[in-house]
Every structure is written in C-alpha cells, then in structure tokens.
Amino acid sequence: MLILLPPSESKWNRARGRCVDQSGWSFPGLAEPRQRVAAALAEVSASPDAPRLLGVSPRLLDEIARNLRLERAPATPAAEVYTGVLYDALDLATLDPAARRRATRWVLVISALYGAVRLSDRIAAYRLAMGVDLPGVGPLARAWRPELERELTGVVGRGVIVDCRSAAYAAAWPAPQELADRWAQIAVPGASHMAKHTRGLVARAICARGLDPRSVPALALALADDFETTARPPVRPGKPWVLEVTAR
Numbered sequence: 001m002l003i004l005l006p007p008s009e010s011k012w013n014r015a016r017g018r019c020v021d022q023s024g025w026s027f028p029g030l031a032e033p034r035q036r037v038a039a040a041l042a043e044v045s046a047s048p049d050a051p052r053l054l055g056v057s058p059r060l061l062d063e064i065a066r067n068l069r070l071e072r073a074p075a076t077p078a079a080e081v082y083t084g085v086l087y088d089a090l091d092l093a094t095l096d097p098a099a100r101r102r103a104t105r106w107v108l109v110i111s112a113l114y115g116a117v118r119l120s121d122r123i124a125a126y127r128l129a130m131g132v133d134l135p136g137v138g139p140l141a142r143a144w145r146p147e148l149e150r151e152l153t154g155v156v157g158r159g160v161i162v163d164c165r166s167a168a169y170a171a172a173w174p175a176p177q178e179l180a181d182r183w184a185q186i187a188v189p190g191a192s193h194m195a196k197h198t199r200g201l202v203a204r205a206i207c208a209r210g211l212d213p214r215s216v217p218a219l220a221l222a223l224a225d226d227f228e229t230t231a232r233p234p235v236r237p238g239k240p241w242v243l244e245v246t247a248r
Contacts, residue, residue, distance in 0.1 A: 001159040001212045003107045003203050006169040008084035011125035013066070017074035020124045029151045030115040033144070037113055040136035041067050041128055055132055063127040073124035078109055078117045081125050086164070089200025092119065095208055103207040108152070110169045112140045115147055130168040141171035148173040159212050160184055160219050163240070164199035175240040183240035184216045184231070198247050202227070216241040 022031060044053050045067035051058045066073070079092050092103055104120045112130040117123055133139045153176055161183045163170060175183040186202055188195040205211070205226050213219045220231040220243055230244040 001102075001106045001162070001206065002156055003103075003162045003206060004165050004170075004173075005082075005086065005090075005107060005109050005199075005203065006165045007109055007111050008082040008087055009129070010084045011063075011081050011127075012076070012083050013081065013125035014074040014076045017076070019072055020070065020075045020122065025114075025121045025123070026118045027116055027151050030147055033147045034114055037128075037134065037137055037140070037143070038070055040134050041113065041126070042070070044135055045127075053132075053135060054127065055129060056127060060127065066125055067127055070124045070126060075122035076124065077119065078121050078123050079103075079119035081123055082109060085196040086200040086203075089197045090204045091200075095204070098210070099208045102210060103203075106207060107203065110148070110165055110172055112144075112169075112172075115144055116152060116173075130172055141168060144172040145174075149176065153179070156182075158214060160214070160216055161240075162186060162202065162206065162219070162243075164203060177238040180234060180238050180240050182214075182216065184219060184243040185240050187242050187244045189244050189246060194247075198227075198245055201247055202245055216243060219243065 022034060044050055045064050047053065050064050051060065054064065092100060095103065104118060107119050108116050110116055112128045112132065113126050114123060130140050137143050152173060156179060161179060163183060163185045186199050188198045202223065205223060211219065211222045213222055217231045220229040223229050223245065227248060228246040232242040232244065234241055
C-alpha cells in the first residue's frame with residue numbers, strides 16, 4: 001500500500017529545537033535535487049520580486065522569509081508541518097499506535113521543495129508550490145519527475161497506490177505504465193470544496209483499518225463500509241484507475 005498526498009498550503013513549524021538535518025530523511029537519493037531546489041528558492045525569496053516569481057500574494061512575505069532560513073529552522077515532523085483540511089481529516093494524532101505506524105510506512109507527501117517525504121521526516125516549513133516555474137530550476141513538476149520516477153518506483157511493493165494529489169502534484173510523478181493497473185486516482189464527484197476533506201478521510205480509513213488490497217476494485221469494496229465508491233477502469237492501457245469516493 002502506498003498513499004500519495006499533496007502538501008498543504010498552510011504550514012506550521014516548531015519555534016525551538018534541533019535544526020533540520022536532511023541526512024536522516026527518507027529517500028536519500030533525492031538529496032542533491034533537494035539542495036538544488038532549496039538554493040534556487042532561497043535566491044528567489046531574497047528578491048524584491050519574490051511574490052510574483054513564487055505566485056503568491058505580497059501579503060505573504062513572512063512565509064516567503066521562511067525560505068531563507070530552511071537549514072536553521074527547528075526540525076519538525078512533516079505530520080505537524082502540513083496542516084489544513086486534508087490533514088485535519090487524516091487526524092494522525094488520534095489514530096491508535098498501529099494505525100500511526102501504518103501511516104508512517106504508507107503515506108508519502110509529494111513536495112515542491114523536498115520531492116517526497118514521509119510523515120516522520122523532520123523538515124522545515126516553506127512556501128513553494130509545484131506549479132511554480134522556479135528560476136534556475138524550471139517548472140518544478142517537470143524537474144522532479146525523473147528524480148521521483150527513479151527513487152519511488154522501487155518502493156511501491158505489491159499493493160495499491162492511492163493517489164490523493166491535486167493535478168499539479170500528480171504531474172511530478174504520474175503513474176508509470178507498469179504500475180497503472182494498481183494505481184487509483186481518488187476523485188470526489190460533484191463536491192470540489194469537499195475533495196481535500198474526503199481524501200483525508202480515505203487516507204485515514206485505510207491506515208485505521210489496515211486495508212492492503214492487491215487491486216483497485218478490491219480497495220473500492222473494502223472502503224464501501226465508509227464511503228460510496230465507484231471504481232472506473234483505465235480509459236486505455238497504461239492509464240490509472242479512477243476511484244470515485246463520496247463520504248457517507
């Protein structure tokens with residue numbers, strides 16, 4: 001089982017503690033591109049034109065300033081850094097210990113700055129979205145794609161890949177053809193304002209119940225106790241399934 005989540009726009013960082021140390025993070029093969037993106041981000045964030053280049057409001061200068069002190073920021077578990085609707089619905093802190101351990105193993109957050117992290121990786125809050133064309137790096141989804149393909153494809157295992165990402169983050173690691181038959185893009189029909197919340201509930205249900213099916217139809221059936229589900233087969237070979245989910 002692998003659950004792919006997007007990061008949240010809102011992020012939180014501890015005020016004190018040991019500084020970030022990337023050497024202990026998951027996916028050490030991403031260390032070089034992480035450093036390259038962080039260096040380019042720091043340069044852009046020091047520019048008077050940073051809000052435009054990063055595609056954010058000038059009122060977010062305090063959040064942009066975080067990008068200048070990433071290495072000095074107190075290390076904070078990604079499960080605490082990422083906040084907002086999806087992560088409130090996941091509500092990791094209220095899961096029992098076994099479910100939290102499953103979430104630590106199964107959940108990957110796809111990040112514009114870090115590439116991919118697990119919920120236990122101790123990172124720093126930042127301001128950067130995957131849709132940014134970062135000077136010195138280029139469009140971030142395109143820059144991360146070969147790195148994530150190389151690093152993540154081998155960690156999938158035999159279970160289903162549950163893709164709860166938005167389109168911009170999905171573009172950074174689209175379903176490889178050889179995994180497409182086990183890849184489920186989670187869609188929330190007719191309720192775009194509730195999509196993040198529902199995807200968080202799906203991730204929580206999988207971890208809480210220890211669901212680990214070997215096919216997308218089997219996952220749809222396993223989730224049917226808590227959600228209305230419809231598994232739509234790939235539109236053509238090599239494309240992923242679409243799993244429509246509505247909270248009961």
